[in-house]
Amino acid sequence: MGDDHESESLKILRLLTNRYAFAEVAALVATGVCERTRSNDEIAQIQQLCAFGERLLDLDAEDFGIADSATDANVENSVADMVSGDAVPDELVRRSLASRMPQSPKEDDRGALASLRPAFGLLLEVIAARWMRRETSDLVSALHIASEYLPLLIWEPVLGHAADPALMLASVGGDGSLWGQMDNRACSHSKPEKSAAGRALRVSAEQDTGWRSYLDRQHSSVAAAFGVCAADCRHTCTVMTRHSAEDQERLEAACRVAENFSDSALIQLRHSAPVGHGFGVPSPREVMDTWMHTREHLGYREPAVLFDDGFVLPGLPSLVSALAGTAIVPDTLIADTARALNTALS
Numbered sequence: 001m002g003d004d005h006e007s008e009s010l011k012i013l014r015l016l017t018n019r020y021a022f023a024e025v026a027a028l029v030a031t032g033v034c035e036r037t038r039s040n041d042e043i044a045q046i047q048q049l050c051a052f053g054e055r056l057l058d059l060d061a062e063d064f065g066i067a068d069s070a071t072d073a074n075v076e077n078s079v080a081d082m083v084s085g086d087a088v089p090d091e092l093v094r095r096s097l098a099s100r101m102p103q104s105p106k107e108d109d110r111g112a113l114a115s116l117r118p119a120f121g122l123l124l125e126v127i128a129a130r131w132m133r134r135e136t137s138d139l140v141s142a143l144h145i146a147s148e149y150l151p152l153l154i155w156e157p158v159l160g161h162a163a164d165p166a167l168m169l170a171s172v173g174g175d176g177s178l179w180g181q182m183d184n185r186a187c188s189h190s191k192p193e194k195s196a197a198g199r200a201l202r203v204s205a206e207q208d209t210g211w212r213s214y215l216d217r218q219h220s221s222v223a224a225a226f227g228v229c230a231a232d233c234r235h236t237c238t239v240m241t242r243h244s245a246e247d248q249e250r251l252e253a254a255c256r257v258a259e260n261f262s263d264s265a266l267i268q269l270r271h272s273a274p275v276g277h278g279f280g281v282p283s284p285r286e287v288m289d290t291w292m293h294t295r296e297h298l299g300y301r302e303p304a305v306l307f308d309d310g311f312v313l314p315g316l317p318s319l320v321s322a323l324a325g326t327a328i329v330p331d332t333l334i335a336d337t338a339r340a341l342n343t344a345l346s
Helices: 002-018 022-030 040-057 078-082 090-097 117-132 136-159 165-172 191-205 208-217 219-231 245-262 265-272 284-299 316-324 333-345
Strands: none
Touching: 002 022, 002 333, 022 040, 022 078, 040 078, 040 090, 040 117, 040 333, 090 333, 117 136, 117 316, 117 333, 136 219, 136 245, 136 265, 136 284, 136 316, 165 191, 191 208, 191 219, 208 219, 219 245, 245 265, 245 284, 245 316, 265 284
């Protein structure tokens, strides 16, 4: 009877793992579900993987790349806190670093400031995971993040980075540039965009707290500023003109599509969800219907979005790839974390 109970418990844990229910698995193993079949060291390892998987789902990018993921995690970590030597496997940690925002201006690994392509791959995987779990408010939140940073993804090929403040002066400064000039009315940036643009040129010299404040509050405004430079500028300055005519044409066309995506009915669903200004949560049918309407509208400017690529929101990876100028496919980092968790549960 006891073995049957343990087998049934393991089956439930596997079902939860395959649904990426990392928090639930971490809590269940802490309450004795694995009490007779797992040591504390093994349970601690399970909780480490659960904490790591949950951080990926939550896009908790500041804590990516940390082997001890259970410390200060939002999942049950009581056993992991009692054990030493437990850690997330090195390969998973290394892969997550590519999407991490460095928490100090002098960090060698620039993560998502070097390139947003890995982060967008992870975003696509998160969107698919949230769809599978029918967590539509979190799905819409992830879509909103994607819409905010699309302009930087578009600009990355010509900048050579994703608006890394350490490199920004060389990329947007110099004679003839209006970037970050608060009092220059010729620049089409809003005051918040001008403030963020100017801060991006200086923040690498600030302390860690100022750096993290910039990333939290102003980096997305820098992305918006790049969108304005390409698609909505009334007085084009050398931020644009230093690039070839071909690049300028691509930037303008792609940023107009990104602007349409940001203003679309799909992204506006965020204001009906708890993460926005109301309390209604869109149903999966409402999300899909809204996406299909948005997709049709975007297709006039970027036909790639009309390609049926098999994604949960058909055409979304194709749209992102077309705007990025390179293939962006959903990552498998969350799925591989779940696979490692299933192995740890065996």
